[in-house]
Amino acid sequence: MFSNPTCLIFGKDTIKRIGKEIKKRGVKNVLVLYGSGSIFKNGVYDAAVKSLKDNEVGFVQLGGIKPNPVLSKVYEGIKTAMKEKTDGILAIGGGSVIDTAKAIAAGIGYDGDVWDLFEGKAPVKTNVPIFTILTISATGSEMNNGAVITNEGENKKWSIGSPDLFPKASIIDPSVQFSLPWNQTANGAVDAITHVLELYFDKTENNMIMDEYSHAIVKTVLKSTDLLMKNPSDYDARANLALSATLALNKTNSVGRQGGDWSSHWIEHSLSAFYDVAHGAGLAIVMPAWMDYVYAECIHKWVVFAESIFGITAGTPDEKAKAGIAELRKFYKKIQQPTKLSEINVPYEDLPKIAANASMKGKIGNIKRLDQNDILNILKLAY
Amino acid sequence: MFSNPTCLIFGKDTIKRIGKEIKKRGVKNVLVLYGSGSIFKNGVYDAAVKSLKDNEVGFVQLGGIKPNPVLSKVYEGIKTAMKEKTDGILAIGGGSVIDTAKAIAAGIGYDGDVWDLFEGKAPVKTNVPIFTILTISATGSEMNNGAVITNEGENKKWSIGSPDLFPKASIIDPSVQFSLPWNQTANGAVDAITHVLELYFDKTENNMIMDEYSHAIVKTVLKSTDLLMKNPSDYDARANLALSATLALNKTNSVGRQGGDWSSHWIEHSLSAFYDVAHGAGLAIVMPAWMDYVYAECIHKWVVFAESIFGITAGTPDEKAKAGIAELRKFYKKIQQPTKLSEINVPYEDLPKIAANASMKGKIGNIKRLDQNDILNILKLAY
Numbered sequence: 173m174f175s176n177p178t179c180l181i182f183g184k185d186t187i188k189r190i191g192k193e194i195k196k197r198g199v200k201n202v203l204v205l206y207g208s209g210s211i212f213k214n215g216v217y218d219a220a221v222k223s224l225k226d227n228e229v230g231f232v233q234l235g236g237i238k239p240n241p242v243l244s245k246v247y248e249g250i251k252t253a254m255k256e257k258t259d260g261i262l263a264i265g266g267g268s269v270i271d272t273a274k275a276i277a278a279g280i281g282y283d284g285d286v287w288d289l290f291e292g293k294a295p296v297k298t299n300v301p302i303f304t305i306l307t308i309s310a311t312g313s314e315m316n317n318g319a320v321i322t323n324e325g326e327n328k329k330w331s332i333g334s335p336d337l338f339p340k341a342s343i344i345d346p347s348v349q350f351s352l353p354w355n356q357t358a359n360g361a362v363d364a365i366t367h368v369l370e371l372y373f374d375k376t377e378n379n380m381i382m383d384e385y386s387h388a389i390v391k392t393v394l395k396s397t398d399l400l401m402k403n404p405s406d407y408d409a410r411a412n413l414a415l416s417a418t419l420a421l422n423k424t425n426s427v428g429r430q431g432g433d434w435s436s437h438w439i440e441h442s443l444s445a446f447y448d449v450a451h452g453a454g455l456a457i458v459m460p461a462w463m464d465y466v467y468a469e470c471i472h473k474w475v476v477f478a479e480s481i482f483g484i485t486a487g488t489p490d491e492k493a494k495a496g497i498a499e500l501r502k503f504y505k506k507i508q509q510p511t512k513l514s515e516i517n518v519p520y521e522d523l524p525k526i527a528a529n530a531s532m533k534g535k536i537g538n539i540k541r542l543d544q545n546d547i548l549n550i551l552k553l554a555y
Numbered sequence: 556m557f558s559n560p561t562c563l564i565f566g567k568d569t570i571k572r573i574g575k576e577i578k579k580r581g582v583k584n585v586l587v588l589y590g591s592g593s594i595f596k597n598g599v600y601d602a603a604v605k606s607l608k609d610n611e612v613g614f615v616q617l618g619g620i621k622p623n624p625v626l627s628k629v630y631e632g633i634k635t636a637m638k639e640k641t642d643g644i645l646a647i648g649g650g651s652v653i654d655t656a657k658a659i660a661a662g663i664g665y666d667g668d669v670w671d672l673f674e675g676k677a678p679v680k681t682n683v684p685i686f687t688i689l690t691i692s693a694t695g696s697e698m699n700n701g702a703v704i705t706n707e708g709e710n711k712k713w714s715i716g717s718p719d720l721f722p723k724a725s726i727i728d729p730s731v732q733f734s735l736p737w738n739q740t741a742n743g744a745v746d747a748i749t750h751v752l753e754l755y756f757d758k759t760e761n762n763m764i765m766d767e768y769s770h771a772i773v774k775t776v777l778k779s780t781d782l783l784m785k786n787p788s789d790y791d792a793r794a795n796l797a798l799s800a801t802l803a804l805n806k807t808n809s810v811g812r813q814g815g816d817w818s819s820h821w822i823e824h825s826l827s828a829f830y831d832v833a834h835g836a837g838l839a840i841v842m843p844a845w846m847d848y849v850y851a852e853c854i855h856k857w858v859v860f861a862e863s864i865f866g867i868t869a870g871t872p873d874e875k876a877k878a879g880i881a882e883l884r885k886f887y888k889k890i891q892q893p894t895k896l897s898e899i900n901v902p903y904e905d906l907p908k909i910a911a912n913a914s915m916k917g918k919i920g921n922i923k924r925l926d927q928n929d930i931l932n933i934l935k936l937a938y
Contacts, residue, residue, distance in 0.1 A: 175562035182557065182810060378791035381775040381799045388767030395763060408761035415810060416764045424807070427565060427798060 187219040191227030193341040199260035201230040241268040249276035267311025274319035296334035309414040310360030312421030314342035329441035346410035359452025361397040364417035371432040433538035442530035456509035461554035570602040574610030576724040582643035584613040624651040632659035650694025657702035679717035692797040693743030695804030697725035712824035729793035742835025744780040747800035754815040816921035825913035839892035844937035
């Protein structure tokens, strides 16, 4: 079953449309969420607020949401929303801000501790409408129904999902990303590629349309990231990267698959639950190591990957698969992402702790079921 | 702006879910539309009716909808729906049946002659929910908001569109298409390819993600149609063709484009307004001729098309473009589609009449604006 009701508004100078989108859905007073405050420098905040005012939408603000967003901030948002009687949420930022918005919406709809929902103790239900203005393309959260939050007290970086969590409308103006620091653009590219590949590498056979669709997204991310290294203000490259990141995880790419293999995300979440590593950077380290460890289980898929994405035509299946993985690492290095745990100062002696965290809910993975020891082996490969 | 709220339910043995989908949206009594009656032979009707009964959804029936669906049938459907006080429509069939359902829904929502809406005299608004069970993959109508109807009295094959016309839920069980006559499978493949290419060939530059997405769909249609010629009951090939046809025109492929160039559809509609030619067969004739006539206006796009779809690497740009068009015609011949008007017994002396019909609303096209004389030239090339 595929369904995605989010209305995507994409292009230059579209932020001014947010007020109308909110108003036409009968929402009168929104909780505006944001992160570090870069939106005050690049004009995004001013454009959004003007549009809210022009459309007589009231608002209260809550800033300071950090990458790898935390549960305490979600509690704070729920409290503010209840106190101020807001009837909708506007997230202005990247995945962290949007995921926080979703968790707040879920929390408002639940009569208990919102973390219960992450623990799977109750289903997520909410009627709080979510709107977003995206300022960094990476997670795809602007057009999907999932959210990842870190319970900082328990070192758990876990997720929720529900049909109620699709944003009603999301605005993507790629030009606001011209001023992003390079590492954020690159982190986003890695995140998008990883999402595609985690859906691509499962044991589904003959899903040609979705495999070709995956190739389309990955090739476009590679090409546009490359162009952006040369010119961060290349609008067409920003637009291609932005739309690719959205499509990478808007559920389309899941159709006819077995749900994918999310081991890399799962392991990375354990990594960023302990260390302040950017999610994309963590994935650039973990996924190639995961591939090294599991590709032999489903080698023909890695052969097609190597051929289709990197044009590798020579060699045995094993050589092609390895060459494909090597090309991916090479690309990550080229865009200045770390590819080893040692590069981000994770102590070697911490690896068992990370492996234990990642296997907290039992075995993970689809290509190969991974237990704690497998995960430790992957972390060692990644070191 | 991209938005598509249709819930797609895809896979083997999914028809039995229709009753629940209708019931959960509060609909109590549906008008069931169908075509020639093949649904009584392949089990689709029985499965659908059982599901309606199991979920206590009442229904009245209206069959006999033909390919190139006509306005008189729309009037009949509106009358039946009003008389029987149905509160939803279930279309079981292909694009003709679904388009008729949309036109009936639009007509119920309009206080006047439904044809006014096709003439653009009033906006399309309706609150009649539409559900579909797809039995032939071709038009993409199961997941879009457009409908094409022929006003047989005036020889006008025209369209409507509205956000209100997206089906609420559409069920696609590719296995019910095993028993399709070959020409219907092939017509559907041509229609899907044409939809993709009419969006692909406009003057938009650097929309890499959507261009790659277009290549993904066309390549999958070519490959799966080929497989189905050998084995019409190849489930994976049916599923790939079905999903590709849906994605070809569910609006995704329009993101960031200038709306495409629909000259081929427009000319074909004039053709099938006069003659009883299958829509796909008409397109197999018209589109390559249109390409012959206009490719020089935007030759670099035809070069990429030839390279990406057919792997053509040798030659000048002009030679590559021509080779790509030749490969497309070759494929259509291979799947037993006509590629010349003379093959379907259109009298040569009728060409001016067809050209006049196709330019009834003025010039058409984006790659090249075509007047009546241009269209006549294309028809001559197609003869």
